[in-house]
Amino acid sequence: MSRELTVGQVAERSGLAVSALHFYERKGLIRSHRTAGNQRRYDRDVLRRLAIVRMGTELGIPLSEVAEALSQVPVGHTPSAEDWRRMSELWHDKLNRRIVLMTRMRDELNGCIGCGCLSTTSCPLMNIDDHLRSEGSGPRRLMRAGEDTYQS
Template sequence: MRASPDDHLTIGEIIRRTGVPASALHFYERKGLIFSERGSGNQRIFSRHMIRRISLIIVAKRLNIPLSHVAEVFTTLPTDRAPTHKDWQRVSRIWKRQLEERRRAIETLEQELTGCIGCGCLSLKACLLLNPDDALEGRGPGPVRLQEPNVALPDGPSTRQAT
């Protein structure tokens, strides 16, 4: 007999198949990431297709994708039936775009950090990572020049420096 995505599995079977503890499954359910029904004896039972959702949650956690983003993407998936191949392709495209954006941000940070550490200029006026004399205080907290790459100091030069 072939398994159907709509077959039901007990919480014990889900734990065995995914390696995710019951406490995490309960947490994911409270967050609306997965869904269960109540079977005989009031035991939680899950549609087999929840295994894929749980697996994607595990992958997302490994990639440091916040659960709030997972929840946002999962809202595009049906809850009353197994998602189709087309449904999963849509989710894949959304996450691919998000991962590409994160990759670009990390590459930019790497270039700026390498330039700062490698230049040895000791010039706080030209450094991309510092805010000399707190000149950019009015622009907000944190590394303003990294968050807004084209911010110039109030007295002049652009933040971009040839490295």
């Protein structure tokens, strides 16, 4: 089995479009080398790197942070479970905050945006006299991590 993969093989194995592979390469997330005939070839470790990129982006981690985490894995080294553990630790707090916010959003989706304030008919129940305006703009209640959702 060849250690090198063509761009088509990488696209098929990773489930990504060739254009996405070229984009990730331009961003420094993966790398290829050229054959004597000027064709792109990828080492097999690129599949694990792409899995990490896809997982990170699916979790909502900005591509720049995924790139920063991957920069800690030596070029040519297939990312290991230990490498993934280190990367996921970097994202742990951010993901926990996102979980809290998304849970609140899901639970309040039909009633309130967390006071921005677009639901003037129901908002007086949770934001009487628009007192949350003193905290600033945006969805104040939803943005409070770790607090009771209905706390005023």
